[in-house]
Amino acid sequence: MTREVAIEQPILDLNDRLAADNRALLDKHKIYMLDVLASPGAGKTSLILATIAALRDRWRIAVIEGDIASDVDSQRIKEQGIPAVQINTGGACHLESAMIKRALDILNLNELDIIIVENVGNLVCPTDFYLGEDAKVMILSVPEGHDKPLKYPGVFQVAKAVLLNKIDTLNVFNFDERQFKEDVGRLNPQATIFPVVAAGEQGGKGITAWSQWLCAQIEQKSSGGGCSVRQ
Amino acid sequence: MHEFSLMQNVLTTVEKTANQSGARCVTEVRLAIGEMAEVVADAMQFAFEALTLGTICEGATLNIETVPTRSRCVQCGHEFTHDRYQWTCPKCASLATELISGREMYISSIEIEEKND
Numbered sequence: 517m518t519r520e521v522a523i524e525q526p527i528l529d530l531n532d533r534l535a536a537d538n539r540a541l542l543d544k545h546k547i548y549m550l551d552v553l554a555s556p557g558a559g560k561t562s563l564i565l566a567t568i569a570a571l572r573d574r575w576r577i578a579v580i581e582g583d584i585a586s587d588v589d590s591q592r593i594k595e596q597g598i599p600a601v602q603i604n605t606g607g608a609c610h611l612e613s614a615m616i617k618r619a620l621d622i623l624n625l626n627e628l629d630i631i632i633v634e635n636v637g638n639l640v641c642p643t644d645f646y647l648g649e650d651a652k653v654m655i656l657s658v659p660e661g662h663d664k665p666l667k668y669p670g671v672f673q674v675a676k677a678v679l680l681n682k683i684d685t686l687n688v689f690n691f692d693e694r695q696f697k698e699d700v701g702r703l704n705p706q707a708t709i710f711p712v713v714a715a716g717e718q719g720g721k722g723i724t725a726w727s728q729w730l731c732a733q734i735e736q737k738s739s740g741g742g743c744s745v746r747q
Numbered sequence: 748m749h750e751f752s753l754m755q756n757v758l759t760t761v762e763k764t765a766n767q768s769g770a771r772c773v774t775e776v777r778l779a780i781g782e783m784a785e786v787v788a789d790a791m792q793f794a795f796e797a798l799t800l801g802t803i804c805e806g807a808t809l810n811i812e813t814v815p816t817r818s819r820c821v822q823c824g825h826e827f828t829h830d831r832y833q834w835t836c837p838k839c840a841s842l843a844t845e846l847i848s849g850r851e852m853y854i855s856s857i858e859i860e861e862k863n864d
Contacts, residue, residue, distance in 0.1 A: 517861060518774055518858050518859060518860050518861075519858070519859060520856050521764055521765075521859055522855070523764055524854070525760055526854075527757050527760075527852040527853065528753070528756060528852060529756075530756065608749070609749055644749070644784055644785050644786075644852070669783075669831045670783060670785050702833065702835065703832065704834070705842030706843065
Protein backbone atom coordinates (compact mmCIF):
# COMPACT_ATOMS: atom_id res chain seq x y z
CA MET A 517 0.00 0.00 0.00
CA THR A 518 1.24 3.45 -0.85
CA ARG A 519 0.01 6.63 0.73
CA GLU A 520 0.47 10.30 0.04
CA VAL A 521 2.19 12.55 2.59
CA ALA A 522 1.63 16.27 2.12
CA ILE A 523 4.68 18.50 2.51
CA GLU A 524 3.68 21.91 1.07
CA GLN A 525 7.02 23.49 1.81
CA PRO A 526 9.13 25.85 -0.31
CA ILE A 527 12.17 24.09 -1.78
CA LEU A 528 14.32 26.97 -0.58
CA ASP A 529 12.67 26.98 2.84
CA LEU A 530 16.00 26.86 4.68
CA ASN A 531 17.54 29.57 2.48
CA ASP A 532 14.45 31.75 2.93
CA ARG A 533 14.46 31.32 6.71
CA LEU A 534 18.14 32.22 6.95
CA ALA A 535 17.48 35.19 4.65
CA ALA A 536 14.70 36.36 6.97
CA ASP A 537 17.20 36.13 9.86
CA ASN A 538 19.68 38.23 7.87
CA ARG A 539 16.97 40.78 7.13
CA ALA A 540 15.95 41.00 10.80
CA LEU A 541 19.58 41.56 11.79
CA LEU A 542 19.99 44.29 9.12
CA ASP A 543 16.70 45.94 10.12
CA LYS A 544 17.82 46.02 13.74
CA HIS A 545 20.95 47.92 12.70
CA LYS A 546 19.02 50.02 10.14
CA ILE A 547 21.35 48.82 7.41
CA TYR A 548 20.15 48.83 3.81
CA MET A 549 21.37 45.84 1.79
CA LEU A 550 21.55 45.96 -2.00
CA ASP A 551 22.09 42.81 -4.12
CA VAL A 552 23.74 43.59 -7.47
CA LEU A 553 23.19 41.10 -10.31
CA ALA A 554 24.84 41.08 -13.74
CA SER A 555 26.83 38.89 -16.14
CA PRO A 556 30.60 38.60 -15.80
CA GLY A 557 32.22 41.73 -17.22
CA ALA A 558 29.12 43.95 -17.12
CA GLY A 559 30.89 46.28 -14.71
CA LYS A 560 29.59 45.28 -11.28
CA THR A 561 32.78 46.10 -9.40
CA SER A 562 33.36 49.33 -11.39
CA LEU A 563 29.78 50.40 -10.73
CA ILE A 564 30.17 49.63 -7.02
CA LEU A 565 33.41 51.66 -6.92
CA ALA A 566 31.69 54.61 -8.66
CA THR A 567 28.77 54.32 -6.22
CA ILE A 568 31.16 54.28 -3.26
CA ALA A 569 32.83 57.47 -4.56
CA ALA A 570 29.43 59.18 -4.81
CA LEU A 571 28.03 58.07 -1.46
CA ARG A 572 30.97 57.66 0.92
CA ASP A 573 30.79 61.20 2.35
CA ARG A 574 27.25 60.59 3.48
CA TRP A 575 26.95 56.86 4.25
CA ARG A 576 29.10 54.19 5.86
CA ILE A 577 29.48 51.47 3.23
CA ALA A 578 30.67 47.86 3.17
CA VAL A 579 30.80 45.40 0.28
CA ILE A 580 30.27 41.64 0.17
CA GLU A 581 31.94 40.17 -2.92
CA GLY A 582 30.71 36.89 -4.36
CA ASP A 583 32.94 35.10 -6.84
CA ILE A 584 33.57 31.51 -7.75
CA ALA A 585 37.25 32.04 -6.92
CA SER A 586 39.90 34.74 -6.13
CA ASP A 587 39.83 37.91 -4.04
CA VAL A 588 40.71 40.44 -6.77
CA ASP A 589 37.35 42.22 -6.43
CA SER A 590 37.44 42.64 -2.65
CA GLN A 591 41.04 43.90 -2.94
CA ARG A 592 39.85 46.67 -5.31
CA ILE A 593 37.24 47.70 -2.75
CA LYS A 594 39.64 47.55 0.21
CA GLU A 595 42.10 49.78 -1.67
CA GLN A 596 39.43 52.49 -1.34
CA GLY A 597 39.43 52.07 2.43
CA ILE A 598 36.02 50.38 2.40
CA PRO A 599 35.43 47.17 4.39
CA ALA A 600 34.95 44.20 2.08
CA VAL A 601 34.33 40.50 2.65
CA GLN A 602 35.11 38.06 -0.11
CA ILE A 603 32.93 34.97 -0.47
CA ASN A 604 34.28 32.25 -2.75
CA THR A 605 31.45 29.98 -3.76
CA GLY A 606 33.89 27.34 -5.07
CA GLY A 607 31.91 26.74 -8.24
CA ALA A 608 28.38 27.59 -7.12
CA CYS A 609 26.66 29.96 -9.54
CA HIS A 610 24.93 32.20 -6.98
CA LEU A 611 25.13 33.42 -3.38
CA GLU A 612 22.91 31.87 -0.72
CA SER A 613 21.72 33.40 2.51
CA ALA A 614 23.96 31.21 4.70
CA MET A 615 27.01 32.69 2.93
CA ILE A 616 25.71 36.21 3.55
CA LYS A 617 25.14 35.34 7.22
CA ARG A 618 28.82 34.40 7.59
CA ALA A 619 29.86 37.66 5.91
CA LEU A 620 27.57 39.69 8.20
CA ASP A 621 29.22 38.01 11.19
CA ILE A 622 32.58 39.39 10.02
CA LEU A 623 31.42 42.99 9.38
CA ASN A 624 30.99 45.54 12.17
CA LEU A 625 27.27 46.21 11.78
CA ASN A 626 27.28 49.03 14.31
CA GLU A 627 29.30 51.13 11.90
CA LEU A 628 27.40 50.67 8.65
CA ASP A 629 24.47 52.20 6.75
CA ILE A 630 24.61 50.23 3.53
CA ILE A 631 25.97 46.86 2.43
CA ILE A 632 26.38 46.29 -1.28
CA VAL A 633 26.42 42.62 -2.28
CA GLU A 634 28.10 41.83 -5.57
CA ASN A 635 26.54 38.54 -6.59
CA VAL A 636 28.27 35.95 -8.77
CA GLY A 637 28.31 37.03 -12.44
CA ASN A 638 25.24 35.24 -13.81
CA LEU A 639 21.89 36.39 -15.23
CA VAL A 640 20.00 33.26 -14.22
CA CYS A 641 20.59 31.57 -10.89
CA PRO A 642 20.87 34.47 -8.41
CA THR A 643 17.35 35.68 -9.25
CA ASP A 644 15.70 32.85 -7.29
CA PHE A 645 17.71 33.30 -4.10
CA TYR A 646 16.51 35.78 -1.48
CA LEU A 647 19.43 36.80 0.70
CA GLY A 648 17.63 39.18 3.06
CA GLU A 649 18.35 42.21 0.86
CA ASP A 650 16.15 45.30 0.66
CA ALA A 651 16.39 45.31 -3.12
CA LYS A 652 18.00 43.60 -6.06
CA VAL A 653 19.26 45.73 -8.94
CA MET A 654 20.76 44.52 -12.18
CA ILE A 655 23.34 45.88 -14.57
CA LEU A 656 23.36 45.20 -18.29
CA SER A 657 26.32 46.48 -20.28
CA VAL A 658 25.89 47.71 -23.83
CA PRO A 659 28.24 45.12 -25.45
CA GLU A 660 25.94 42.33 -24.21
CA GLY A 661 23.23 43.53 -26.61
CA HIS A 662 19.76 45.05 -26.32
CA ASP A 663 18.02 41.68 -26.70
CA LYS A 664 18.95 40.45 -23.22
CA PRO A 665 15.62 41.35 -21.55
CA LEU A 666 13.96 38.92 -23.97
CA LYS A 667 16.50 36.18 -23.30
CA TYR A 668 16.77 36.55 -19.51
CA PRO A 669 13.41 37.99 -18.44
CA GLY A 670 13.64 36.72 -14.85
CA VAL A 671 16.50 38.91 -13.75
CA PHE A 672 14.91 42.01 -15.31
CA GLN A 673 11.71 41.28 -13.43
CA VAL A 674 13.20 40.94 -9.94
CA ALA A 675 15.29 44.12 -10.28
CA LYS A 676 14.04 47.28 -8.61
CA ALA A 677 16.35 49.31 -10.85
CA VAL A 678 18.15 48.46 -14.08
CA LEU A 679 21.49 50.07 -14.84
CA LEU A 680 22.58 50.23 -18.46
CA ASN A 681 26.37 50.47 -18.26
CA LYS A 682 28.98 51.44 -20.89
CA ILE A 683 26.60 53.75 -22.77
CA ASP A 684 29.69 55.45 -24.22
CA THR A 685 29.84 52.43 -26.57
CA LEU A 686 26.21 52.53 -27.84
CA ASN A 687 27.25 53.25 -31.44
CA VAL A 688 30.06 50.70 -31.52
CA PHE A 689 27.68 47.87 -30.67
CA ASN A 690 24.58 49.07 -32.54
CA PHE A 691 22.71 48.92 -29.27
CA ASP A 692 19.06 49.93 -29.69
CA GLU A 693 18.44 51.84 -26.46
CA ARG A 694 14.80 52.60 -27.34
CA GLN A 695 14.04 48.91 -27.92
CA PHE A 696 15.84 47.99 -24.70
CA LYS A 697 13.83 50.46 -22.65
CA GLU A 698 10.61 49.30 -24.26
CA ASP A 699 11.35 45.63 -23.46
CA VAL A 700 12.40 46.35 -19.87
CA GLY A 701 9.29 48.52 -19.49
CA ARG A 702 7.10 45.64 -20.60
CA LEU A 703 8.79 43.11 -18.29
CA ASN A 704 9.07 45.34 -15.27
CA PRO A 705 7.05 48.54 -15.67
CA GLN A 706 7.99 49.78 -12.21
CA ALA A 707 11.78 49.51 -12.53
CA THR A 708 13.78 52.69 -13.02
CA ILE A 709 16.40 52.55 -15.79
CA PHE A 710 19.70 54.39 -15.29
CA PRO A 711 22.05 54.76 -18.29
CA VAL A 712 25.57 55.06 -16.84
CA VAL A 713 29.29 54.87 -17.56
CA ALA A 714 30.96 53.33 -14.51
CA ALA A 715 34.59 53.49 -15.64
CA GLY A 716 36.91 54.76 -18.35
CA GLU A 717 37.27 58.19 -19.98
CA GLN A 718 33.62 59.13 -19.46
CA GLY A 719 33.49 57.32 -16.11
CA GLY A 720 30.94 58.85 -13.74
CA LYS A 721 28.35 59.68 -16.39
CA GLY A 722 24.84 59.07 -15.03
CA ILE A 723 26.16 58.07 -11.62
CA THR A 724 24.60 61.09 -9.89
CA ALA A 725 21.04 60.13 -10.88
CA TRP A 726 21.62 56.52 -9.84
CA SER A 727 23.24 57.54 -6.55
CA GLN A 728 20.39 59.89 -5.71
CA TRP A 729 17.92 57.08 -6.27
CA LEU A 730 19.95 54.75 -4.04
CA CYS A 731 20.37 57.49 -1.47
CA ALA A 732 16.59 57.88 -1.24
CA GLN A 733 16.28 54.12 -0.69
CA ILE A 734 18.86 54.14 2.11
CA GLU A 735 17.28 57.29 3.54
CA GLN A 736 13.95 55.52 3.97
CA LYS A 737 15.62 52.90 6.13
CA SER A 738 18.20 54.93 8.00
CA SER A 739 17.35 57.53 10.62
CA GLY A 740 16.84 60.60 8.46
CA GLY A 741 19.23 63.42 7.53
CA GLY A 742 19.55 65.17 4.17
CA CYS A 743 20.92 63.37 1.18
CA SER A 744 24.09 64.65 -0.40
CA VAL A 745 25.78 63.04 -3.34
CA ARG A 746 29.35 63.88 -4.32
CA GLN A 747 29.19 65.15 -7.91
CA MET B 748 22.50 25.54 -13.34
CA HIS B 749 21.52 25.47 -9.68
CA GLU B 750 19.19 22.50 -10.09
CA PHE B 751 21.54 20.22 -8.14
CA SER B 752 21.49 22.54 -5.15
CA LEU B 753 17.69 22.86 -5.41
CA MET B 754 17.30 19.08 -5.64
CA GLN B 755 19.59 18.61 -2.66
CA ASN B 756 17.21 20.84 -0.69
CA VAL B 757 14.22 18.87 -1.96
CA LEU B 758 15.71 15.51 -1.01
CA THR B 759 16.77 16.61 2.47
CA THR B 760 13.15 17.50 3.24
CA VAL B 761 11.72 14.49 1.43
CA GLU B 762 13.98 12.00 3.23
CA LYS B 763 13.22 13.56 6.60
CA THR B 764 9.46 13.41 5.95
CA ALA B 765 9.68 9.85 4.62
CA ASN B 766 11.56 8.62 7.68
CA GLN B 767 9.17 10.38 10.06
CA SER B 768 6.24 8.80 8.22
CA GLY B 769 7.66 5.27 8.58
CA ALA B 770 8.32 4.83 4.85
CA ARG B 771 10.09 1.81 3.44
CA CYS B 772 10.64 3.72 0.23
CA VAL B 773 9.43 6.78 -1.64
CA THR B 774 7.64 6.07 -4.92
CA GLU B 775 6.87 9.61 -6.10
CA VAL B 776 7.98 13.17 -5.36
CA ARG B 777 5.66 15.99 -6.46
CA LEU B 778 6.94 19.53 -6.95
CA ALA B 779 5.17 22.72 -8.01
CA ILE B 780 7.43 25.11 -9.89
CA GLY B 781 6.38 28.54 -11.13
CA GLU B 782 6.76 29.29 -14.83
CA MET B 783 8.89 32.30 -13.89
CA ALA B 784 11.35 30.36 -11.71
CA GLU B 785 14.78 29.85 -13.25
CA VAL B 786 14.45 26.08 -13.17
CA VAL B 787 14.93 23.63 -16.02
CA ALA B 788 12.75 20.51 -15.64
CA ASP B 789 15.20 18.22 -17.47
CA ALA B 790 18.06 19.34 -15.23
CA MET B 791 15.87 18.69 -12.18
CA GLN B 792 15.12 15.20 -13.46
CA PHE B 793 18.83 14.51 -14.01
CA ALA B 794 19.73 15.80 -10.55
CA PHE B 795 16.91 13.74 -9.02
CA GLU B 796 18.14 10.53 -10.60
CA ALA B 797 21.77 11.19 -9.69
CA LEU B 798 21.13 12.24 -6.10
CA THR B 799 18.60 9.53 -5.20
CA LEU B 800 20.86 6.56 -6.06
CA GLY B 801 21.23 4.38 -2.99
CA THR B 802 18.71 6.43 -0.97
CA ILE B 803 15.15 5.82 0.19
CA CYS B 804 14.04 7.70 -2.97
CA GLU B 805 15.89 5.53 -5.50
CA GLY B 806 13.63 4.60 -8.40
CA ALA B 807 10.92 7.12 -7.44
CA THR B 808 9.09 9.19 -10.05
CA LEU B 809 9.63 12.94 -10.10
CA ASN B 810 6.48 14.83 -11.00
CA ILE B 811 6.80 18.57 -11.66
CA GLU B 812 3.63 20.63 -11.91
CA THR B 813 4.13 23.99 -13.63
CA VAL B 814 2.38 26.88 -11.90
CA PRO B 815 1.23 29.50 -14.42
CA THR B 816 2.27 33.14 -14.12
CA ARG B 817 -0.59 35.28 -12.80
CA SER B 818 -0.69 38.96 -11.95
CA ARG B 819 -3.11 41.44 -10.42
CA CYS B 820 -3.58 44.93 -11.84
CA VAL B 821 -2.92 47.58 -9.21
CA GLN B 822 -5.19 50.04 -11.06
CA CYS B 823 -8.36 48.05 -11.78
CA GLY B 824 -7.88 44.88 -9.69
CA HIS B 825 -8.20 42.54 -12.68
CA GLU B 826 -6.38 39.21 -12.26
CA PHE B 827 -4.92 37.57 -15.33
CA THR B 828 -2.71 34.71 -16.50
CA HIS B 829 0.11 35.73 -18.82
CA ASP B 830 3.45 34.62 -20.26
CA ARG B 831 6.87 35.78 -19.11
CA TYR B 832 6.91 38.79 -21.40
CA GLN B 833 3.50 40.43 -21.23
CA TRP B 834 2.84 42.13 -17.94
CA THR B 835 0.43 44.82 -19.05
CA CYS B 836 -3.16 44.54 -17.76
CA PRO B 837 -5.29 43.19 -20.66
CA LYS B 838 -8.37 44.99 -19.29
CA CYS B 839 -7.18 48.56 -18.67
CA ALA B 840 -3.67 48.50 -20.25
CA SER B 841 -2.08 49.65 -17.00
CA LEU B 842 1.61 48.88 -16.52
CA ALA B 843 1.26 48.76 -12.74
CA THR B 844 0.75 45.08 -12.06
CA GLU B 845 1.94 42.77 -9.32
CA LEU B 846 2.82 39.11 -9.55
CA ILE B 847 0.50 36.75 -7.63
CA SER B 848 2.02 33.43 -8.69
CA GLY B 849 4.65 32.05 -11.03
CA ARG B 850 7.87 32.36 -9.02
CA GLU B 851 7.17 29.67 -6.42
CA MET B 852 9.18 26.48 -5.97
CA TYR B 853 7.32 24.07 -3.72
CA ILE B 854 7.53 20.48 -2.59
CA SER B 855 3.83 19.53 -2.73
CA SER B 856 3.77 15.96 -1.47
CA ILE B 857 5.35 12.52 -1.66
CA GLU B 858 3.98 9.04 -2.21
CA ILE B 859 5.45 6.42 0.13
CA GLU B 860 5.31 2.68 0.71
CA GLU B 861 5.03 1.91 4.39
CA LYS B 862 7.37 -0.44 6.25
CA ASN B 863 4.70 -2.84 7.48
CA ASP B 864 3.38 -3.60 3.98
